[in-house]
Amino acid sequence: MSESTHANSPRWRRLPGERPRQILDAALEVFGERGLAAARLEDIARSAGVSKGTIYLYFPNKEALFCEMIREIPSRHIASVEAMISESATAREQLRAYLRNSWDYVRTPPFEILYRLILSELHHFPDLYEQFIEEVPMRSMRILAGIVTRGIESGEFREIDPLAAGRMLHSVLFVHGVWAAKRARIPFMRDLSDNQVLDQLVDFCLHAIGQAPAPTASHVHT
Amino acid sequence: MSESTHANSPRWRRLPGERPRQILDAALEVFGERGLAAARLEDIARSAGVSKGTIYLYFPNKEALFCEMIREIPSRHIASVEAMISESATAREQLRAYLRNSWDYVRTPPFEILYRLILSELHHFPDLYEQFIEEVPMRSMRILAGIVTRGIESGEFREIDPLAAGRMLHSVLFVHGVWAAKRARIPFMRDLSDNQVLDQLVDFCLHAIGQAPAPTASHVHT
DNA sequence: ACGATTACTGACTCATAAGTAAGTTACTCT
């Protein structure tokens, strides 16, 4: 009745420039909810505000859409985290700052979803997996290792294998990020605020790699 | 030809007692390889050495089989890990021992698969998820927290929130376990032996929660 | 030895969703 537009407001619009991104965002949502195999292209289409056929104008098939999504999404965020590394200050402060920034990234829903999808579907896309590993965790570890190295040189940190330390720091940080993103469903995260968890992380990490605070044998401060 | 057995060796045997376990093991393999949605019941049947119909004699449907698998498998291992907690010795030694035992459990393929499946399919089985969380990570964290508490009392460890410490220790340990299980595909794990990683873990963790380190200077191998 | 019973098989049905292509609508350019 009032559906058939006589004059204005067309039923749909041509937006070839924006479609890929709209579809990729919808794909993240639906793949994140159901996984690669169980996700329906029609759901992605509906969520993107287009019809199923349109997806095939921009992506050859379901798998390719999935891969493209994995490739595209992290590149949006990573750079901004890295840009924030402060040059000056002590290694301690650098580490604190980097942990705080990563913490904000790592708790976002897109990251949690991506991490989960990568983990569960990596079997069938080895190249994709390696790219992700290189672009997210290894990058993070290398930066952490760099900070640790500088801290060792300045005497702030104890002598520890910087790459190993980077791996350790990364693992606590990322796991807690994933947990925090799903906080409501995880009992032992429910009563903690994000800032509390971050404080615990920083405290734990700094003690793990820090120089002994006091060289004397037993000296418990209140 | 020689297939139709005249006298001995029947084409199949009746093993109602062993079928459930056989099917569950096969399910772990196939679900682990393809995920819940993409796994084919026929593949599970073949891997279990039965036909598809047989699965339906023991499990009402695919989802139920999946859930039963998630429920059944971890219970086989957990108890054995917990049994190994030594009562005597210092908290330091207890922690070392517990990390070593968990390390062996956490690197096994079944654990890696289960962890991955839980992470990717938890959406649709909240009760199952909560059970797993309670039975595996929380159990582990509580034990770790207990050891930490004792270490604080004895003055071996610094004053730290034991539950927070338990969470931290658990997260490094488990992530490295998962990585180690998939070592071949993870660049930064390839050149490390399991024992090297364990040493790094223990070193990192003891420093993180330890009192000002013991007199030993540093034991950087090679 | 030979029914009776129970464990198991395999060929079937049927729903679902990926991928396709012919048709339709919005926009462009003269």
Add this chain to the structure above:
DNA sequence: AGAGTAACTTACTTATGAGTCAGTAATCGT
């Protein structure tokens, strides 16, 4: 304006695999 074309839709085909069930083979009881 109105022909031309690029963007999009919709109805279709087809493959796949979950779940079923009538029948078959192994084992038990006597």
